[in-house]
Amino acid sequence: MYHDAIMSEGTLGALMQLAGLILKQDGGVKASERKYVINLLEKWLQSGSIENYLEIFDKYAGPVSAGRGEKDQKPINVKDSVQIFEICRKVVRVFDQEKKVTGIIRFYEMVYSDGHITPQRREVMHTIAKLLNISREEVESIEKFVGGHSPEEFEDPFILTLCGGEGQCRIGKQLTISGYEGFNIAFLRKESVETYFVKYISDQPLFLNGLPIDPMFIYVLGRGSTLKSLNGDVIYYSDVRAWFLAGTAYKLSYVVENLSYEFSDGVKAIDDISFSVDEGKLVGIMGASGSGKTTLLNLLCGVQKPSAGRVKVNGIELYGEKGMNNQLKGVMGYVPQDDMLIEDLTVYENLYYAARQSLADLSEEKIVSEVNRILSGLGLLEKKDLKVGSSYNKVISGGERKRLNIAISLIREPSIMFLDEPTSGLSSRDSELLIRVLRYLALKGKLIFSVIHQPSSEIFKMFDKVIILDQGGSMAYFGNPIDAVVYFRTLDSQINASQGECPTCGNVTPEAIFEIIEAQKIDGFGQYTEERKVSPQEWSQAFRRYHKMKSVTDVKELPHNNLKIPTIFEQMKIHFERNIKTKIANTQYLVITLLEAPILGLLLPFLIKYIADPDSSRYIFAENENIPVYIFMTVIVAIFLGMIISAEEIFKDRNILRRERYLNLSRGSYLSSKILILAIISAVQAFLFVITANFVLELHGLFFEYWLAYFVTSLAANMLGLIISSGFNSVITIYLVIPLLIIPMMVLSGAMFPYDKLNRKISHVDKVPLIAEFIPTKWTYEALMVAQFKNNRYSRIVYNIEGDTHYDLQKKISNADFNSVYRIPELKKALETCRLAYIDKKEGEERSYVTTVEPLMKLLVNEIGVMEQYDFIPTFDWKEFLSPEEFNTEVAGITLTYLNEAYDLFRNYSNKISDARDSFYMLNRDKVDYYQERYFNYKLEEVVTKYYEKNKLLVHDNSIVQNVDPIYLDPPIKRGPHFSAHLYAPNKYFFGLKIDTFTFNLVFVLFVNIILAFVLHFDLFAKAVRFFEIKRMRKNFTGHWFTIFLGIFAKHKDKIHI
DSSP: OOOOOOOOHHHHHHHHHHHHHHHTTTTOOBHHHHHHHHHHHHHHSOHHHHHHHHHHHHHHHOSOBSOOOGGGOOOOOHHHHHHHHHHHHHHHHHOOHHHHHHHHHHHHHHHTTTSOOOHHHHHHHHHHHHHTTOOHHHHHHHHHHHHOOSGGGGOSTTEEEEESSTTSOOSSEEEEOTTOTTOEEEEEEETTTTEEEEEEEOSSOEEETTEEOOTTOOEEOOTTOEEEESSSOOEEHHHHHHHHHTTSSOOOEEEEEEEEEEOTTSOEEEEEEEEEEESSOEEEEEESTTSSHHHHHHHHHTSSOOSEEEEEETTEESEETTEEOGGGTTTEEEEOSSOOOOTTSBHHHHHHHHHHHHBTTSOHHHHHHHHHHHHHHTTOGGGTTSBOBOSSSBSSOHHHHHHHHHHHHHTTOOSEEEESSTTTTOOHHHHHHHHHHHHHHHHTTOEEEEEOSSOOHHHHHHOSEEEEEOGGGOEEEEEOHHHHHHHHHHHTTOTTTTOOSOTTTOOOOTHHHHHHHTOEEEOTTSOEEEEESSOHHHHHHHHHHHOOOOOOOOOOSOOOOOOBOOOHHHHHHHHHHHHHHHHHHOHHHHHHHHHHHHHHHHHHHHHHOOOSOTTOOOOOGGGOTTHHHHHHHHHHHHHHHHHHTTTTTTGGGHHHHHHHHHTTOOHHHHHHHHHHHHHHHHHHHHHHHHHHHHHHHTOOSOHHHHHHHHHHHHHHHHHHHHHHHHHOSOHHHHHHHHHHHHHHHHHTTSSSSOGGGSOTTTOOSSSOOGGGGGOHHHHHHHHHHHHHHHSSTTTTOBOSTTOOBHHHHHHHHHHHHHIIIIIHHHHHHHHHHHHHHHHTOOTTOHHHHHHHHHHHHHHHHHHHHHHHTSTTSOOOTTGGGOSTTTOOHHHHHHHHHHHHHHHHHHHHHHHHHHHHHHHHHHHSHHHHHHHHHHHOOHHHHHHHHTTTOSOOEEEETTEEEEOSOGGGOOOOOOOSSOOOOOTTOSEEEETTEEEEHHHHHHHHHHHHHHHHHHHHHTTHHHHHHHHHHHHHHHHHHHHHHHHHHHHHHHHHGGGOOO
C-alpha cells in the first residue's frame, strides 16, 4: 500500500546515508525525525532488517539533538558536501526518474516531520534535487505538497485538493465530493514520471485499496488504486488522473448498448453487453479461452458487425447499413494479434509507408519528422535502420515488434485504439514495458481497449477499467480492476474480501477472479464435477443487480480525426514503391527470381538439343525433333514461374491488408501495384529465359514473339496466383492447389493429347473443346506453334511478284490437294450411293430411300458450296435438284461431271503452284536450303500438319471435316463474336474480321487477364470459398442437432405416445 519502487540493499543504504546527512544539518537530528525514519523503515522492511539500515542512518546523522536554534543554522561543511555529491552520483546511475522523485518526496517528509524546514536544509534538498536531475518547479510543488496542511497551502498547478462539504475550499485545483465531509485530501501529480501521490488531513478513517492509511503520511497512488471513506463513493486512480487532465484531451464518449453476436451456426459469441467509457482510459478485456474476447474487440472497433445492439462514439453510430460508419474510419486504430509488419523493410520504412498512407496532407519533411517522433516516443529510434525480420527469424525483439505495430496505428493519432493480445509471446518484462506504453498513450487522452491474457499484478493494476467475459460471451464484470477482486471475493464470501491487494507487497492476483468464476461443484465423494457452481448467466445477472451502470457525459462534437487518405493514384504509387523496396531488400528472393529463368533456359534446351545424325556433331535446327516440346515447355515454364512468384503475394500481406481495409484504403490501388510489379518481374524473366533458351537451341528470329507469348502467359499465371493467394487462408493449401491448376493446363493445352482424341463428352471433331477455350496455355501454345511455322524466315521467303511467300504457296497446294485427293472422291462416293439407292428404290419404300440419301445429298450441297468459294471453280447450278424429291439419274450424271471438272481444276491449280515453287527453288537452292536448315523444323511441320493422322477427313453433321493440314486451313467465316476454330488454324475470324492467330490468341489471353483482374478486385473466388465453408458448417451443425434429437428420441421412445 505504501509501496515505493523496489530497491536493492545498496540503494536503500544510499538513501539512509543521504537522509542522515540531510537531517544532521542545523544542529543535528531530532528525536521526532529519527522516529519518522523508523516508521518509514517499518513500512518498507521486515522487522529483522530495520536495525541494519537504522544503524547506517545513525552513523551519518550523528547523535540525536534536543533542539535547534538560530545559532545552530550554520553552513554545511565540505566533508558532508562531498559525501552528498558521491552518494547522489551513485544513485543517479541506478535510479530511474520515478524512483528519484519518490526519494526526494521521502526526504522532504523526513525534514518536515516537525512541521517546518530550515533554510539550510532547504538548500541541501535543492542541491540533492539538482544532482538527481529534478527540476526546480517540481521541487517547489513537492515542498508545497509535503509541507502543506490546508487547501490554501496547496495552491499549485500540480496539486489537486478534494474537500468535503460546500464552501470549504476555493483555492487552486479543488473538487467537492459528497461523503467526504471533514476530509482534506491532496493529490500531487509528477508529470515527468506520470506518478501520483496522496495525503489526507482528517481524524476520520480513509482506506487505500481496502486498507486504512495514516493521516499526514504520503502514499503512492498506484495504477488501479482506490480511495474510500466510510460513507463516500469510491475514488479511483483513473478519476484522479482524469481530474488532472481535464481540458487537455479531446472529449470522447464511447457507449455500448446490448451488444450481441451470433456465429453462422447459431452459437452465441457475445451476449447482451452494455457499458460506457470516456477518454483517457485504458480498458482491458479479460476472459478464459473461447469466451469471446477477440470477437468483442472486433465488434467494438468495427471489424465485425453485431447481430444486435449498437455502439456509439460521441453520439455517432459505429455501424451503418454497409458496415463501419465512414465518419469514424480515422478515429479508430486497430492492432491485431498478428504482425502488421513487412519483414524485409526496416523499422523506419515500415512506419514511413504507413504514415504516407494516412497523412496525405503532410509534406515529406513533416512525415519524416513525425515518424522519428513516434519512434523516439516508443523507444525505437535507435533500431530504426534494422530490418524487422519475421517472427521466426527475429532481428528486433518481440516487444519491439509489438511497439512498432502500435506505432503503425499511432502514426495518425487515432483517438481510440484497439489491441488484440499485444503481450502474447512476450516476456514478463517486455509485457510490462508494452502496457506502460499503452498507459502513457491513455494519459495523453486516448481511449484504449486491449485484450489481455493472464496479466501480472503490475499489468493488471495499470488498467483503468476491465471487462471480464465468461463463457458464451456474457459480461461478468466491468469496472475498476482492484474492485473486481473485491467484488468476486465478496460474492464468494471469502475472508478479508474487502482487501483488493496484498497488504504487505501490494500485489493483486487476477487468477483468483477466474478461479472464483469457474469454480466447480464437489460431489459427495469430495471430487470436483464438470458442473460449475455459478453459471455465466448467473454471474451476468449478479453484476447487473449489484452494479448500476454509470453513464459518461454525452459528447456531441465529432471525434478528432487526423486521417487523410491519398488519392487512388498516390496510393498505388506508395504501394509500388514499398513493394519494390521489399523485394530488393530480400536478397535471396531477388537472386532466385532473377536466376531461375535463365537456369531453366540453359538446362531444358541443353537436354533437348538433339542431333539427328549419330555420326555427326553438327547441330541442325531443322532436324531437331524436340522443338514442339520446347515450345510446350516454354509455356509451362511461364505458367509455373508466374504462379510461383505470385502465389503468396496477397497471403503474406493479409494482416497489412486488414489494417488498410480498416482505413478504407483502395484495394484496387494495392492490387494494381502488385500486378504491375509482377508484370515487371515476369517481363524480365521472359527476357532472360527466351534469350538464353533460344540461344542454346539456335532458334533464330521470332525473339519478340517468344518473349511476348511467355510474358502474356506469365501474366495469366500471376493473376491466378494472386486469386488463390487471396482466396485461401493457408500457404500449404495454396501450394497444393497449384498442381490442380497447372496439370489441367498441360493436358488441355493441345500439346499432350489431340483434342479429337479426348472424351467425346467434352471434345469436338471440328474445333477446340469448350473447356480448352478457358485454358491460357492452349492459346499461347497454339500462338507460338503457328508463329514458329508460319512466320519463320524460311516460310516468309517471297516466291513471286505477287508477294506470295513459301507458306502461301504451300497453303494453296494443300487446299487444292485436299479437295482433289480427299473431298471430291468422298463426294463421288456419296453421289454413287445416292444413284444406286435411286435405281434400287421400290414402290412403297420411299421413307427408307429418303433416310438413306437425304444426309448424303445435304453433304453434297454443303461441300459443293465450299468448293465454289475458290475463284477458279465454277458455280454448280443444279444444287436444288440434290434432294430426295428431285434427284434422278440425270442429276447424278450432271453432278458427277461437275465433280470431275472440279477435280481437274484443283489438280491443275496444284501442279501450277508446285511448278512455280520448284522453279524458284532451282534458281535459289542455296538460299532456300540455308533458310530451311536454320529456321524451319520438320518435326514442327509434322505436328501442325498432322502428317501421321490416319483419318484425313471426317464426315460430321452433313459436312466434311478436314483432319489434315490444319495449319493451312482457315476456319469458316462467322459473323458476330464467334471465334472458335480448330487447333493450329492460321487465322481467326471475329465479327467477320480476319485476324492472325498469334495476334488474336495473345489479345484473347490479355482479355482473360482483365476478367481475372475483375475476379481478383472483387475477391469473388475468396467469397465463393467462404460461402461453401459456411454452407458446410451449417450442414454439420444441422447434422449434429439431428443426431442429438435421434439420441433423445431413442432414449425416451417408450414414453412417447402418438
